[in-house]
Amino acid sequence: MSDNIYFISMEGKTxxxxxxxxxxEDIPLPVYVQDGGKLSLEKINPENIIGGMLKILMEDEQNDHLDYYRDFIFSVxxxxxxxxxxxxYEAEQxxxxKDALDIFRVLLALKPNSLDANLNLAICYDEYSQSLFDKGREQEALKMEExxxxxxxxxxxxxxxxxxxxYYLGRFYLYRENYEKSVNYFDEFVRNTTDQERKKEVIxxxxxIRDFGVTDSDYQDAVAMIHSDNESESFGYIERYIQxxxxxxxxxxxxxxAFRKMEKFNEAIENLDKALQLNIDSSDIYNELGLCYMNLGxxxxxxxxxxxxxxxxxxxLIILSNLAMLYFKKGDKEEALKYCDIVIEFDPNDLxxxxLRKMIDENL
Structure with missing residues (x-):
């Protein structure tokens, strides 16, 4: 328990x-004093008492007086x-x-059995995860996703x-490419929603999803094999999916x-070009093409x-890191270091x- 909490006896306060x-009378009131300060008479006020109660709600789930503290907080x-x-919501938008999550965790402590409190935390962690993925900070993103x-x-x-x-359950599973569960939630959402704008989006x-066949079993099996480094076994499933x-x-x-992971770069480029003809807006396709051409020199x-x-x-940040590697291979070490420094500035934990930066320094 925090050293900043003092307990005030209410004995005799009939x-x-x-x-x-x-x-x-039988339950002392916790008073939260910030920054290791000393308790004084003026600090014993409703705000600091609520602060103490919130600290206990969040840090001591086995405390005998949690319901009493919640009743106090919602009454005062x-x-x-x-x-x-x-x-x-303002912080999240x-x-x-991190600020939004801190507040949502307080709300969960106040109402641990609330669907809304749990859903708000789920959505915020999901949004944070997506933001980190977009920035190429994959390891942090995976923690938030979990x-x-x-x-x-x-x-x-x-x-x-x-x-x-x-809606948010459907969206969560959509981003994680669990299309079967996503479709189930989205179908139920469409049946129940009165939000016409969001209904159109989901439809x-x-x-x-259905036109592209990403719920197809051949597609799902191919993805699983590529992710488990069994690329050579994925081609039969991919061909059936394409048909x-x-x-x-x-x-x-x-x-x-699959071809790129097998280091068959020309075959990879041939198929990635075909993908590009069907979707010119995917950064993933361009990134894969960049990797292929870089490895071909x-x-x-x-x-x-x-x-x-x-x-x-x-x-x-993954694309920026790939550019750093390209410039290193090209012999432009100054430009490679520039991109390394950009990545490390935004993600100091990118090993x-x-x-790569250490290797470049050693080869200067």
């Missing part, structure tokens, strides 16, 4: 009230949930995710889920990815494709780029 709340500050929720999943699992246990829960997503969905860029992209084409990928996704 019929004592704080606001409209009748204080019990009946608008606390609305105020905190508004502040958390400004992409101050935390989001923990809270989405709790939300999923509620029997009667509101439409916004169905379009469902159409794309069923010839207008989907995903099949050619997967085939290109065709640096000007590698640089061109990495830059196209970067224009599509300017915050992706790949830190090792």
């Amino acid at each position: 019929n004592y009230k704080i606001g409209n709340f009748a204080v019990r 500050q009946p608008d606390i949930e609305a105020r905190l929720t508004s502040g958390a 400004s992409e101050h995710f 935390l989001a999943f923990d809270f989405f699992k709790i939300v999923d246990e509620f029997e009667d889920k509101p439409e916004n829960a169905l 379009d997503v469902l159409k794309n 069923k969905f010839p207008n989907s860029w995903h099949g050619y992209y997967l085939k290109g990815l 065709v640096f000007h084409k590698g640089e061109l494709n990495f830059n196209k990928a970067l224009r599509k996704n300017p915050e992706d 790949y780029t830190k090792n």
